[in-house]
Amino acid sequence: MGDSARLDRRRLLTAGLAAGGAALATRAIGAGSEPAITEIQDWNRYLGEGVQSRPYGIPSEFEANVVRRDVEWLTASTESSVNFTPLQDLDGIITPNGLCFERHHAGIAEIDPAQQRLMINGLVDTPLVFTMEDLKRFPRENRIYFLECAANSGMEWRGSQLNGCQYTHGMVHCVMYTGVPLKTILQEAGIKTNAKWVMPEGADSSAMTRSIPLDKALDDCLVAFKMNGEALRPEQGYPLRLVVPGWEGNMWVKWLRRLEVGDMPWHQREETAKYTDLLANGKARRFTWVMDVKSVITSPSPQAPVTHGKGPLVISGLAWSGKGRIKRVDVTTDGGRNWKTARIDGPSLPKALHRFYLDIDWDGSDLLLQSRAIDEAGFVQPTKNELRLARGENSIYHNNGIQTWHVKADGAVENVEVS
Amino acid sequence: MSKSLKALLAAGTLVLLAGPAFAAGDADKGAKVFKKCAACHAVGENARNKVGPELNDVFGRTAGGLDDYKYSKAMAKAGEEGLVWTTGTISEYLADPRGFVPKNKMAFAGLKKDDDVANVLAYLATFSKDAPADTAADAAPAEEPEAKMASAAEESAAPATAGSSTREGGVHGLGRVATAEEVAAWDIDVRPDGAGLPDGRGTVADGEMIFTEQCAVCHGDFGEGVGRWPVLAGGQDTLTRERPEKTVGSYWPYLSTVYDYVRRAMPFGNARSLSDDDVYALTAYVLYLNDVVTEEDFELSKDNFTEIRLPNEEAFIDDNRLEEPHYADKGEPCMTDCKPDPVTVVMRARILDVTPGSVDDDEAAGAGGVD
Known part of the structure; x- marks a missing residue:
């Protein structure tokens, strides 16, 4: 990670608070006029750069701290590791392509699309090979889905550990995929009657594999080649990845090169040794595919402190469920004694992120902020303690418990757990 | 020693090779590339040997010289x-x-891009007294012929395609029939029932030699794991403890997964380099490390593979999350006066602040992981 990406959180926070204080002070003086207005600024006098100075546009230099970040102690190497989406800096429901969190098991495969092939074999009438051009001749669809790593919030099972929703909840993103329904491709090869499972395989040097029930494969999975309108990014599987809506991110195999159809699951490493949920009694759940109803307040949060003092405050967050749409999000400011229903704004799509807001008049006192999502299937986001009671603390995966942020009088925010 | 190395040494041209092709790297960029190396190598103040040797003053050092x-x-x-x-x-x-x-033990596939190599050299040079001056960071970048070619290629930057044709049959008539050879090249997966196992065999003793050579650098001589690399052996009876050790012996349900995974993805950074016999031998050795087999002359083969059962197979259950109390009742959640007393903070992240950029994170390693 570059220096700009390793901005000291405390420094950021302190700087933010100081800047906020200064702004308040300026306002308080009142009579003074601001040089930003009274003096002619450079951008107001001189010409800026022309077209084509940035053939592929990038964000303003003033947004340089809005980047993915990693947690170095988590993994033995950066090639088999993860980084996190900066949720605290984003709004709406679509994640910009360059900010979608990364999770690789053997680094980023760089694949020439001319060398890309997708094979279908196993229990099919005709084993087939497709080029990228072949795939782009099938009828295609556009759909918006969230992708969440099963281990998102996994570091919080034993309690508050990381100060920032980027780290606690940043293994999620949401983009619009363009691709061909997996059903279309399977039908092209012809599925034999005894087929029950499909196994996608990646072309990277981890050759990622997972077993997916045929029902899911025929339901809503896509073989995607675009995200947010442009080609998949290399770190998201360019030129081809599987989309498995609502199910854990590990199954969305990147650099997709093969689909095998079979009559029983393969019990691959990523569905036995990993991505199984160890319970307190030593038993372990396997095939825990669905990502349950979940939400988090993205601002204020530890990396996005309140810098403006009391008065109007926008509480903003994200909610999602692998079972469909989000029906409602409730927000509490007193640690869960009393709740208010938040306003969901923007599209409400099944298995996609939802953006919610609660606009309050902050009196400057301490807040214990939580959000609680309810999906259209009627499931209510549980508390972390409810999850621990049912599962223990060794599950790693599928922690969708309610998150608490402590907003202090000075606007600083901390990751806490409450009584 | 490889032929190219012999040739280099014989010709005595090593120093001459320090020409423009390798010079003029960017040390800052090299620092980023070096992150690929940093799992195993330290450089800079207080650098110590890790999985690999420390790299201060590596320029001028004799190979194997620490x-x-x-x-x-x-x-x-x-x-x-x-x-x-x-x-x-x-x-x-x-x-x-x-x-x-x-046959050296660095389990790294290599840097594919010349720029990466040059930049890492420039970075390492900043920690070496005897580095040639033209390797240093502030040298003016030499214009490389390749760069010119690249910019020329950019003018017609449409990606190449492999074309498309139609065929008889199917719904859309797209794609072509896969050859048996192609299917065999990619379809190497193995199931618990033994489907997919190739012919072959290997003993515990064979496996130990391969493991020491190719695997121990990360997994440790006895599968105990080096640093944060995966532990492969031991951990029996830890699954209900605060820090469960999930190994092949203590956790994995099926032996076929070991064979399948090693064959497709190991060694890390050099996948698909082991023979089918090698994989049988390594699988046998992992069984031995976990006391599932006890004789060094035990031979694992396609014929006896499915007779081996791992101890934890029965501990796996299907997804029953919906039976958990918080999901089972599906009741309308409380909205007012939901807790009798004012809420208090019972735990704070700052008690164990392992957030990147926080004061203590250099020394701290938090709990849990994405594994």
Whole structure:
């Protein structure tokens, strides 16, 4: 990670608070006029750069701290590791392509699309090979889905550990995929009657594999080649990845090169040794595919402190469920004694992120902020303690418990757990 | 020693190779590339040997030349035969570690891009007294012929395609029939019932030799794991403890998964380099490390593979999350006066602040992980 990406959180926070204080002070003086207005600024006098100075546009230099970040102690190497989406800096429901969190098991495969092939074999009438051009001749669809790593919030099972929703909840993103329904491709090869499972395989040097029930494969999975309108990014599987809506991110195999159809699951490493949920009694759940109803307040949060003092405050967050749409999000400011229903704004799509807001008049006192999502299937986001009671603390995966942020009088925010 | 290395040494051209092709790297960029190396190598103040040797003053160092680091036999021999690390030899080595010094123990596939090599050299040079001046960070970038070609290619930057044709049959008539050879090349998966196992065999003793050579650098000689690399053995009876050790012996349900995974993805950074017999031998050795088999002459083969059962197979259950109390009732959640007393904070992240950028994170390693 570059220096700009390793901005000291405390420094950021302190700087933010100081800047906020200064702004308040300026306002308080009142009579003074601001040089930003009274003096002619450079951008107001001189010409800026022309077209084509940035053939592929990038964000303003003033947004340089809005980047993915990693947690170095988590993994033995950066090639088999993860980084996190900066949720605290984003709004709406679509994640910009360059900010979608990364999770690789053997680094980023760089694949020439001319060398890309997708094979279908196993229990099919005709084993087939497709080029990228072949795939782009099938009828295609556009759909918006969230992708969440099963281990998102996994570091919080034993309690508050990381100060920032980027780290606690940043293994999620949401983009619009363009691709061909997996059903279309399977039908092209012809599925034999005894087929029950499909196994996608990646072309990277981890050759990622997972077993997916045929029902899911025929339901809503896509073989995607675009995200947010442009080609998949290399770190998201360019030129081809599987989309498995609502199910854990590990199954969305990147650099997709093969689909095998079979009559029983393969019990691959990523569905036995990993991505199984160890319970307190030593038993372990396997095939825990669905990502349950979940939400988090993205601002204020530890990396996005309140810098403006009391008065109007926008509480903003994200909610999602692998079972469909989000029906409602409730927000509490007193640690869960009393709740208010938040306003969901923007599209409400099944298995996609939802953006919610609660606009309050902050009196400057301490807040214990939580959000609680309810999906259209009627499931209510549980508390972390409810999850621990049912599962223990060794599950790693599928922690969708309610998150608490402590907003202090000075606007600083901390990751806490409450009584 | 590889032919190219022999040729280099014979010709005595090592120093001459420190020419423009390797010079003029960017140390800052090199620092980023070095993150690929940092899992195993330290450089800079207080650098110590880790999985690999520390790299301060590596320029001018004889290969295998640190007294306090245990090198592979191959690397020690290369040093005895005269290999000295210079801009030229480090470049060659980084581009193809196993080709340049065969059988050395660095489990890294190599840096594919010349720029990456040059930049890492520039970065390492900042920690070496004897580095040639033109490797240093502030040298003016030499114009590389390749860069010119690249910019020329950019003018017609439409990606190449492999074309498309139609065929008889199917719904849309797209794609072509896969050949048996193609299917065999990619379809290497193995199931618990033994489907997919190739012919072959290997003993525990064979496996130990391969493991020591190719696996122990990360997994430890006895599968105990080096640093944060996966532990492969032990951990029995830890699954209900605060820090469960999930190994092949304590956790994995099926042996077929070991064979399948090693064959498709190991060694890390050099996948698909082991023979089917090698994988049988390694699988046998992992069984031995976990006391599932106890004889060093035990031979694992396609014929006896499915007779082996792992101890934890019965502990796996299907997804029953919906039976958990918080999901089962599906009641309308409380909205007012939901807790009798004012809420208090019972735990704070700052007690164990392992957030990147926080004061203590250099020393701290938090709990849990994405594994």
